[in-house]
Amino acid sequence: MRFREDFGDYQRQLFNVDGMGLPHETALAQIDLLRAEVVPELRKEFARLRPAHVPE
Numbered sequence: 001m002r003f004r005e006d007f008g009d010y011q012r013q014l015f016n017v018d019g020m021g022l023p024h025e026t027a028l029a030q031i032d033l034l035r036a037e038v039v040p041e042l043r044k045e046f047a048r049l050r051p052a053h054v055p056e
Helices: 002-007 024-049
Strands: none
Touching: 002 024
């Protein structure tokens, strides 16, 4: 949500899940966490705060 505050209603996110040489299993767990918990919450907040002139 900080990205949105700084740059506006840009609707793409970039996540680095394997930086710093993380083990493969840890990177996969992070992706699963993003899918299950983080992205759904971001989508809810983006939808709630999206101005009328910004497309879905």
